[in-house]
Amino acid sequence: MQYDDRGLALSTESAETAHALSLAAESFIGQKLDTMAHVNAALEADPGCVLGHLIKGLLIVGVRLPQRYPEARAELDAARAGGTANEREQGYIAALSALLNGQVLEAVSHYETLLQAYPLDLLAQRLAQLELFWIGESVWMRNIIERAAPAWSGDVAGFTHFQALRAFGNEENGFYTDAERYGRDSIERDPTNGWGAHTVAHVMEMQGRHEDGIAWLDGLKDHWSGLNNFVHHLWWHRSLFHLARGELDTVVDLYDQHIRNPGSPLIKANPSHYGDFQNCVDLLKHLGMHGHDVGDRWEPVADVAEGRIGNQAAPLSSAHVATALSSAGRDAAVEKYLAALRDFATTDETNNAARVRTAVLPAAEGAIAHQRGEHQRVLDVLIPARRSLWQIGGSHAQRNIFTQMLADSAQHLGRQDVVDLLLEEMLQRGFEQPAERLGLPNPTVH
Ligand SMILES: [Fe+2]
Numbered sequence: 001m002q003y004d005d006r007g008l009a010l011s012t013e014s015a016e017t018a019h020a021l022s023l024a025a026e027s028f029i030g031q032k033l034d035t036m037a038h039v040n041a042a043l044e045a046d047p048g049c050v051l052g053h054l055i056k057g058l059l060i061v062g063v064r065l066p067q068r069y070p071e072a073r074a075e076l077d078a079a080r081a082g083g084t085a086n087e088r089e090q091g092y093i094a095a096l097s098a099l100l101n102g103q104v105l106e107a108v109s110h111y112e113t114l115l116q117a118y119p120l121d122l123l124a125q126r127l128a129q130l131e132l133f134w135i136g137e138s139v140w141m142r143n144i145i146e147r148a149a150p151a152w153s154g155d156v157a158g159f160t161h162f163q164a165l166r167a168f169g170n171e172e173n174g175f176y177t178d179a180e181r182y183g184r185d186s187i188e189r190d191p192t193n194g195w196g197a198h199t200v201a202h203v204m205e206m207q208g209r210h211e212d213g214i215a216w217l218d219g220l221k222d223h224w225s226g227l228n229n230f231v232h233h234l235w236w237h238r239s240l241f242h243l244a245r246g247e248l249d250t251v252v253d254l255y256d257q258h259i260r261n262p263g264s265p266l267i268k269a270n271p272s273h274y275g276d277f278q279n280c281v282d283l284l285k286h287l288g289m290h291g292h293d294v295g296d297r298w299e300p301v302a303d304v305a306e307g308r309i310g311n312q313a314a315p316l317s318s319a320h321v322a323t324a325l326s327s328a329g330r331d332a333a334v335e336k337y338l339a340a341l342r343d344f345a346t347t348d349e350t351n352n353a354a355r356v357r358t359a360v361l362p363a364a365e366g367a368i369a370h371q372r373g374e375h376q377r378v379l380d381v382l383i384p385a386r387r388s389l390w391q392i393g394g395s396h397a398q399r400n401i402f403t404q405m406l407a408d409s410a411q412h413l414g415r416q417d418v419v420d421l422l423l424e425e426m427l428q429r430g431f432e433q434p435a436e437r438l439g440l441p442n443p444t445v446h
Pocket of ligand 1: 198202233237395397
């Protein structure tokens, strides 16, 4: 038996494997490129390593492409094969198995149980937060990390990552002072920590601190050379700050250079990454709503969207497919997409089916109607659904585009009552200065 860097038992005899798995967990949370390399190193040193196979399977599931699930199932089988999994590793086996069956809530519950017994399990904490984030369960997300907090201190390996996770769990629940404190501490401990950088950017976004946000990210950008595609999301956050300042040409430049640069090695290696897709759709839609001509930039994004038809593994991405396809004028693909969405909502038995039915489908229909200028239809669909849209998952900042569409349509129809409602609800959700974000007439951007 070996122990990881936090003293948790591993059913491997290889010290090299144990260390590599610790590095993999930290790389995964820090949004680094070398996560899988560490997992592969762990498996090279001990090909039967239970947790190595499980992490590999979980990373594969994490790319949200059901066509790759067979690869993850093979890893699950390999993890089970030796019959040597310890109690903690059994929790991972149960979680991966649940995820492969589309039972996200069950998977999170396995992580949660595991974390009650092993609060220093950084990887389980990250995986629980990730799954809850993508289904919008922000309170649950914070509960899990706060429950573990008494076990942690700066003496525990990987504390920078725990602080980043804790910051994000707090930020999405409006505890901005705590979130910023934890996030800044995370970065002081390791300025290359992508998740740590991100959490503070979220605080500044929610508080409308555009100058602070630009300065924060600008001060860290030279530390991002080891990050994975998540680096594009950090640039998306920076773009939001420029967008709020009406600097639309800067936003387009950032989009072309740092968010969707077809020449970048990351984009070339993975042109259909789901996080990248979300960033692109959101930003192009924002630019369009500000009246900015985005040229032919929708075309490659719509190509990615067509490839995602029928994939409901990431509800926020599913909803964004509607915006991408309708913005590119691909009406036949829109119909094909909606048919797949409706079929999934009514026949599928995974956790995401209910979310598609109550949140993704109305969000998609609203987005399509907005793109077509059918403003009454936008109100008819999105007003009743608006308080369910959190189930799309992602962050408040990411879901805000749907509120913006609804507000824009309400303004077109002269429905100030709807705008007032949205402003009130945005404040309740934690957006400070909500009027700035609703596309209300703003002389600096029109
Ligand atoms: Fe974000």
